[in-house]
Amino acid sequence: SANTEDARNALQRSLLRSPQKSTSRLGTELGVSHMTVLRMLKSLSYYPYRPRLIHGLHDGDNELRVEFAEEFLSLIDDDDSILDRIIWSDEATFKLNGHINAHNCVYWDTENPMITIDRERSVGGVTVWCGMWSGGIIGPYTFDGTITGAAYLTMLNDYFWPVVQSIEDPEELFFQHDGASVHYTKAVRSWLDEKFPNRWIGRGGAISWPPRSPDLTPPDFFLWGVLKDAVYAHKPKTVRDLQRHIEDEIGLLNGELMKKVCQSVPSRLEKCVEKSGAQTELF
Numbered sequence: 204s205a206n207t208e209d210a211r212n213a214l215q216r217s218l219l220r221s222p223q224k225s226t227s228r229l230g231t232e233l234g235v236s237h238m239t240v241l242r243m244l245k246s247l248s249y250y251p252y253r254p255r256l257i258h259g260l261h262d263g264d265n266e267l268r269v270e271f272a273e274e275f276l277s278l279i280d281d282d283d284s285i286l287d288r289i290i291w292s293d294e295a296t297f298k299l300n301g302h303i304n305a306h307n308c309v310y311w312d313t314e315n316p317m318i319t320i321d322r323e324r325s326v327g328g329v330t331v332w333c334g335m336w337s338g339g340i341i342g343p344y345t346f347d348g349t350i351t352g353a354a355y356l357t358m359l360n361d362y363f364w365p366v367v368q369s370i371e372d373p374e375e376l377f378f379q380h381d382g383a384s385v386h387y388t389k390a391v392r393s394w395l396d397e398k399f400p401n402r403w404i405g406r407g408g409a410i411s412w413p414p415r416s417p418d419l420t421p422p423d424f425f426l427w428g429v430l431k432d433a434v435y436a437h438k439p440k441t442v443r444d445l446q447r448h449i450e451d452e453i454g455l456l457n458g459e460l461m462k463k464v465c466q467s468v469p470s471r472l473e474k475c476v477e478k479s480g481a482q483t484e485l486f
Contacts (some may be wrong), residue, residue: 205234205235205239206235206243207231207240207245207296210233210235210239210243210336211246211247213233214229214233214240214243214244214247215247217229217232218249226240226241226244235386239255244418248262251449260480260481261414261415262413264414264415264416264480265480265481266366266435267411267413267414267477267479267480268413268419268475268480269475269479269480270414270474271411271412271413271415271416272419272472272473272475272476272477273412273417274410274474275410275472276473276476277359278410279439279469280313281380282384285377286337286465286466286468287336287337287338287462287465287470288335288336288337288375288376288377289336289376289377289378289379289404289465290334290335290341290367290376290377290378290379291334291379291420291421291422291465292332292333292341292378292379292380292422293332293333293334293351293380293381293417293420293422293423293426293427294330294331294346294383295330295331295333295422295427295430295431296329296330297329297330297331297431297434297445298329299439299440299441299442299445301435309314312416315471326486328416329345329445330345330346330350330441331343331345331346331449332344332345332346332358333364333422333426333453334366335421335422335426335461335464335465336376336461336465337461337462337465338370338458338461338462339456339458340426340453340456340461341363341366341463341481342453343449343450343453344358344362344363345446346358350385350389351385352384352388352390353390354385355385355386355387355388355391356390356391356394359391359394359395360394362467364398367398371407376399376402377399377402377403377404377471378398378399378402378403378404378405379403379404379405379406379412379420380396380403381406381410381412381414381417381420382405382406382412382414386405386406387405387406392407392408395408418482418484419468419471419472420468421461421464421465421467421468421473421482424471424484425464426456426464429456430449430452430453432454433448433452433455434448446476448460471483
C-alpha cells in the first residue's frame with residue numbers, strides 16, 4: 204500500500220506549508236493516486252474546511268446589530284406570525300466569470316481554522332433583485348446597467364407593487380431592505396412610507412436595519428449562495444444564458460423551503476445577541 208507512515212508524514216508537512224492544496228496536486232507531489240491521498244487524509248483526521256464570505260463590521264456596528272436583534276425578537280414575542288408576513292429583499296450581481304467558488308477553495312486541517320473572506324460589493328455583470336418570504340420568491344427582476352435610486356423606485360412601483368397587491372391581506376405585509384444608498388433616496392423612503400406605513404425595515408424606516416448585516420437576512424445568508432452554486436454549475440457563456448439559468452433555478456426552489464428559511468431568522472438574532480453583535484457566520 205502507498206498509504207505508509209512516511210507518506211502520511213510527507214502529506215502533513217506539505218499541508219502545513221500550504222493547506223489549500225488540492226488532493227490531485229498532493230497526489231502528484233507524493234507520487235500516489237488521488238484516492239490514496241483521500242484515504243491518508245481520512246486516517247489523519249483531516250477535513251476540508253471552506254472559507255466563509257463575510258462583511259467586516261465597523262466601530263459601533265455591533266451595538267446597532269444587538270439593538271435591532273432585541274427589538275425584532277420582541278416583535279416576534281408579541282406576534283410570531285410576523286415571520287410569515289415579511290418580504291426580505293436584496294440585489295446580487297452575477298458575473299459570467301463566476302464568483303469565488305467556495306467548493307474549490309478549501310483548507311485541509313484537523314480542526315476548523317475558521318477562515319473568512321471579507322466580501323466587497325462590485326458593480327458589473329447581471330444585477331438582479333429578489334424578494335423572499337414564507338409564500339415563496341418574488342422575482343428575479345433584472346436591472347439594466349447600474350442601479351440608481353430612480354431605477355430602484357421604478358422596480359418597486361412597476362414590478363414589485365403589483366405582485367404585493369395580488370397577495371392576500373397585503374396591508375399586513377412588512378418589507379425589508381438594507382441600507383444601500385439607492386434604498387435611502389427620499390423618493391424611495393416616501394414610497395415605502397405610503398405603501399408600507401410603519402411596516403418597512405431599513406435605513407430610515409420604522410424599524411432601522413443595522414449596517415453590514417447580510418448574515419441576518421434570508422436572501423443573503425441563504426438564497427444568493429444556493430442560487431449562485433446552481434447557476435454557475437451550468438457554466439453560462441452569455442449574459443442571456445446567465446439570465447435564463449437564474450430564472451430557471453429560482454423556479455425550482457420549493458415554497459416550503461422558503462418558509463423554513465424565513466422561520467430560521469430568530470435563531471440568528473438570538474445568536475447575534477448572545478455574541479454581542481458579532482457576525483453569526485463565525486459561530
